[in-house]
Amino acid sequence: MALVTGFWASKTLSTAHELQLFTCLSGTSGITIDECAAQYGMALRPAEMLLTACAALGLLERHGEHYANSPLSEEYLVRGKPLYFGGWIEMADRREYPAWMHLKDALRTNRPLTWDPDRQTSLFDGEDPTLLATFWEAMYALSITTSWVLAEAVDFSSIKKLLDVGGGGAANDITLCNRFPQLEATVYDLDFVCALTKKKIEQAGLADRIRLAEGDFLKDAKLPSGHDAILLSKILLDWAEADCMAIIGKCYDALPPGGRLIISDLLVDDSKDGPVDAALMSLNMLIETWGRNYTTAEYAAWLTSVGFVDIEVIRFDAPAANGAVIGHKR
Numbered sequence: 536m537a538l539v540t541g542f543w544a545s546k547t548l549s550t551a552h553e554l555q556l557f558t559c560l561s562g563t564s565g566i567t568i569d570e571c572a573a574q575y576g577m578a579l580r581p582a583e584m585l586l587t588a589c590a591a592l593g594l595l596e597r598h599g600e601h602y603a604n605s606p607l608s609e610e611y612l613v614r615g616k617p618l619y620f621g622g623w624i625e626m627a628d629r630r631e632y633p634a635w636m637h638l639k640d641a642l643r644t645n646r647p648l649t650w651d652p653d654r655q656t657s658l659f660d661g662e663d664p665t666l667l668a669t670f671w672e673a674m675y676a677l678s679i680t681t682s683w684v685l686a687e688a689v690d691f692s693s694i695k696k697l698l699d700v701g702g703g704g705a706a707n708d709i710t711l712c713n714r715f716p717q718l719e720a721t722v723y724d725l726d727f728v729c730a731l732t733k734k735k736i737e738q739a740g741l742a743d744r745i746r747l748a749e750g751d752f753l754k755d756a757k758l759p760s761g762h763d764a765i766l767l768s769k770i771l772l773d774w775a776e777a778d779c780m781a782i783i784g785k786c787y788d789a790l791p792p793g794g795r796l797i798i799s800d801l802l803v804d805d806s807k808d809g810p811v812d813a814a815l816m817s818l819n820m821l822i823e824t825w826g827r828n829y830t831t832a833e834y835a836a837w838l839t840s841v842g843f844v845d846i847e848v849i850r851f852d853a854p855a856a857n858g859a860v861i862g863h864k865r
């Protein structure tokens with residue numbers, strides 16, 4: 536039943552989020568069914584059903600006649616809070632959900648559904664600005680929680696200069712620089728992404744330690760040099776194998792001897808029968824990209840083929856990554 540009707544829960548969450556229910560309830564003692572109906576212009580029947588469903592899902596808690604935010608909602612679903620997850624909820628609901636209605640087409644055509652490969656070079660090419668902002672917010676939301684886990688699991692204490700290739704909203708860099716005082720980072724991303732990210736870095740008060748480098752890792756012959764480690768967080772799943780190999784090769788060339796490449800992603804098991812989050816993200820990559828979620832064995836083979844040695848695999852558990860594959864340059 537949960538497999539068949541999973542969308543009931545996800546649509547309840549995304550609709551309550553779209554109504555800004557959790558942001559409105561933040562810091563209050565809650566809302567009654569009558570107040571909810573009045574606030575959103577609903578009849579009492581749907582107001583009661585919505586609040587009941589949110590409470591059943593652990594998104595609200597009932598205290599007497601009032602429904603208040605649960606600790607989960609208060610932490611992740613209130614706009615403006617540090618771990619706000621709403622960007623990903625919006626993207627999953629507005630962009631992924633409609634496309635998944637046509638999953639069968641993607642399976643048959645082996646082509647992305649959310650953009651037009653005949654007109655665009657990738658999902659990052661020529662998107663409308665609203666969708667781009669949604670995508671960027673979604674990546675930040677997914678990565679800010681994941682970055683805390685990454686910072687615990689992987690030892691960044693000896694790294695002085697990190698190049699974050701496709702660094703997006705700089706979520707990883709903000710967390711890592713806050714955690715490791717010796718660290719400076721460069722976010723390398725497309726020009727219009729860097730423009731959005733500049734504000735995030737300034738808001739975090741880290742403009743003196745996180746710089747931006749505009750570039751295109753497919754078109755640029757070289758990546759910026761002068762860094763002792765490179766991070767590829769949620770990057771390679773977007774690309775087909777030949778592009779992944781080219782990106783990994785450019786990372787190798789940009790690193791000095793002793794440098795490290797850290798690939799952080801939702802890794803598929805080498806046995807290719809799980810885990811569920813990586814396997815389903817991989818299908819999401821079918822509708823969004825030419826990529827897929829790769830296995831540790833695939834990454835290890837690609838890293839070795841360009842010259843990396845002493846390949847390490849570190850496992851962890853986070854929304855956007857379940858492990859890191861690390862290669863060392865001799």
Ligand SMILES: C[S@@+](CC[C@H](N)C(=O)[O-])C[C@H]1O[C@@H](n2cnc3c(N)ncnc32)[C@H](O)[C@@H]1O
Binds near residue numbers: 700706
């Ligand atoms: C899935 S997001 C991951 C963002 C970030 N690394 C993180 O973990 O949150 C992929 C990122 O790759 C960037 N990107 C896509 N194509 C690129 C290209 N050709 N050159 C540089 N960056 C690119 C996107 O703009 C986006 O920020």
